[in-house]
Amino acid sequence: MATPKGYVDSEYLQVVGDFLNQLKQRTYARMQIQTGHKVLDVGCGPGIDTMALSQAVGATGEVYGVDYDKTMITEAEQRAQKAGISAWVKHKLSDAASLPFETGFFDSCRSERLFQHLPNPMTVLDEMARVTKENGWVVVLDTDWGSGGIDTSEIDIERRLTRFMADHMCDNGYAGRQLYRLFKKQGLVNVSFEVLPLVVTNYTFARKVWSLDKLEMQAVVMNVVTEAEVKKIQMEFEQADANGVFFGYGCLTLVAGQKAG
Ligand SMILES: C[S@@+](CC[C@H](N)C(=O)[O-])C[C@H]1O[C@@H](n2cnc3c(N)ncnc32)[C@H](O)[C@@H]1O
Numbered sequence: 268m269a270t271p272k273g274y275v276d277s278e279y280l281q282v283v284g285d286f287l288n289q290l291k292q293r294t295y296a297r298m299q300i301q302t303g304h305k306v307l308d309v310g311c312g313p314g315i316d317t318m319a320l321s322q323a324v325g326a327t328g329e330v331y332g333v334d335y336d337k338t339m340i341t342e343a344e345q346r347a348q349k350a351g352i353s354a355w356v357k358h359k360l361s362d363a364a365s366l367p368f369e370t371g372f373f374d375s376c377r378s379e380r381l382f383q384h385l386p387n388p389m390t391v392l393d394e395m396a397r398v399t400k401e402n403g404w405v406v407v408l409d410t411d412w413g414s415g416g417i418d419t420s421e422i423d424i425e426r427r428l429t430r431f432m433a434d435h436m437c438d439n440g441y442a443g444r445q446l447y448r449l450f451k452k453q454g455l456v457n458v459s460f461e462v463l464p465l466v467v468t469n470y471t472f473a474r475k476v477w478s479l480d481k482l483e484m485q486a487v488v489m490n491v492v493t494e495a496e497v498k499k500i501q502m503e504f505e506q507a508d509a510n511g512v513f514f515g516y517g518c519l520t521l522v523a524g525q526k527a528g
Pocket of ligand 1: 275280284309310311312313315316333334335336339361362363364378379380381384385
């Protein structure tokens with residue numbers, strides 16, 4: 268498989284996943300999981316969430332993770348084996364647009380930071396709803412790359428970079444703001460939403476979480492900013508960091524809805 272736009276490796280997902288742990292916990296709570304439930308994580312990556320969900324359903328339940336990246340599925344399977352939970356935690360190689368499960372198989376279903384990569388988000392949400400039982404919960408947490416910003420006096424450069432990030436660094440950079448509409452269109456009921464900030468005050472971590480090296484390089488290649496402008500804004504960020512006042516943020520949207528009974 269060719270490396271998709273916005274690809275990140277499992278080391279990145281673990282570091283960012285640890286940082287987002289409270290948000291992850293909120294998605295599990297929205298799934299209303301009970302012991303013995305069958306639950307699904309779509310776009311599961313290396314299995315960070317399937318490991319956590321295994322505790323919620325217990326050994327009488329079933330957890331499935333699905334991802335279209337073979338490396339991620341292999342790592343997730345290895346983690347489950349190492350943790351001794353592979354009897355009830357399984358990972359399958361599959362495109363989210365065509366889930367390999369029967370209709371109504373799961374008590375609840377989630378995805379996290381998957382929709383930002385999807386050219387066909389409605390198809391995937393339809394699939395998530397299809398495989399969920401009547402009255403079961405579908406929960407999606409996703410990024411809105413257009414929502415964020417970093418404190419700087421170089422507003423024009425920062426705005427061009429933020430716009431470029433949302434428009435070009437992944438296939439669906441405005442996923443977060445679309446979810447409420449998609450859930451309503453799908454026919455899910457009792458739809459709730461939360462907008463959750465991700466605030467970063469450590470410049471080194473900001474460069475990692477927002478892939479700033481790659482962003483700046485590609486923005487220069489596409490003539491969105493010049494190298495001199497990148498240097499100028501980097502110097503401001505470094506100065507802010509040295510003064511202990513670096514501040515950046517972005518928003519994620521958490522939407523939950525129930526399959527109509
Ligand atoms: C940003 S990662 C998030 C992984 C995981 N949900 C987490 O929170 O750690 C996005 C994941 O979605 C997967 N993905 C992207 N498009 C997909 C698709 N169409 N079908 C299945 N998986 C997909 C990627 O391979 C990647 O593992």
